[in-house]
Amino acid sequence: MRGKIGTILILSLLVLTVASCGCAENTDQQAVPNSSTELLNSSTVQITDMLGRQLTVPGEMSSVVATSPPSTILVYMLAPGKLTGWNFKNNFTQTFMDENYTKLPVIGGWFGTQTGNYETIIHMDPDIVIEGYTTDGEINEAIDRRQESFGSIPVVAVDDSIIFVTQSNPTIEYVGKLLDCEAQAEKLIEFRSSVLNEINSTVKDIPEDEKVSVYYAEGPKGLMTDPSGSQHSQVIDICGGSNVADCPLTPGSGMTQVSIEQVMGWDPEVIITSNPQFYAAVYSDSLWAGVDAVQNRRVYLAPQNPFCWIDRPQGPHLILGTAWTAKMLYPNLFTDMDLPQLTREFYSEFFHYDLTDNELETLLNPEVEAEK
Structure with a gap:
């Protein structure tokens, strides 16, 4: 086919x-x-x-x-x-x-x-x-x-x-x-290729046993997820993370239900989420206190506007989400990746909006709004 x-x-x-x-x-x-x-x-x-x-x-x-x-x-x-x-x-x-x-x-x-x-x-x-x-x-x-x-x-x-x-x-x-609009399409293709090539060249040689373990927390309680191979968790795979979710892949809309006991057993080093409600509660929720990512304060809320950067909706804007994910998973490997500059460029070229300094700060730090 x-x-x-x-x-x-x-x-x-x-x-x-x-x-x-x-x-x-x-x-x-x-x-x-x-x-x-x-x-x-x-x-x-x-x-x-x-x-x-x-x-x-x-x-x-x-x-x-x-x-x-x-x-x-x-x-x-x-x-x-x-x-x-x-x-x-x-x-x-x-x-x-x-x-x-x-x-x-x-x-x-x-x-x-x-x-x-x-x-x-x-x-x-x-x-x-x-x-x-x-x-x-x-x-x-x-x-x-x-x-x-x-x-x-x-x-x-x-x-x-x-x-x-x-x-x-x-x-x-x-x-x-x-x-x-072929010229605009070519700009997007070039931006996309540049980001993916940089990520791939950086993470492709990481040994399996050295990849950071990641849990994708979905839903207001964080107890829905998508395993490796799902379109909804693809940024983890692309960025060289090890998706810990050992659960069935739910076709279509995804979001497989899991338990806190399963998450504790997987004990991820990093949690990424697209849900502000979950993020606002996770550090004060005793159920999550024993998880490595929570103990080390490595729970990250994806930027949200105008569309979530990592999932729902799916779309070509997720290319910026891969850059964000790579920085969250491997900050020491992507020190040369200028995420603020990439964000300004992407929003100006493809979201047709020029971010102010305050807007850029708000966008890249959504956890501040979520914790209010």
């Missing part, structure tokens, strides 16, 4: 064309109207999506809806002016994002246990709907059903599962071409 999709991706990127050209690129694989006159007289082009489906889409797009957080966040990072709405409500008190984007409506989508509303999206009349997919199986049938429900609005299938977790970047490149 992956090999087939990889071939499709290469072909897909070749056939994205601009309607005003009046002709297609001279390639071996072309998907264009039968006559150049049709193309010249219309405002549409033909493309191939990441599942190999042939679609007719507007030659110029000004409004885009994506039905899952990874794709929505990618559109925001690459072409924010074309994003029409969010899949989820951001409840954080300090959202480092221009109000033009915070005011976009919450339109839902199809991800986790969430079910979107077709009528809401159809009423917005977007140029295209980007449908993210992450699993094999009957993907085509599901997306065909989505297309039938959206009627004349083209549904473009995009592989959410490879936005972040691999070194290759076909999704970012594909969406960059699709939305005519």
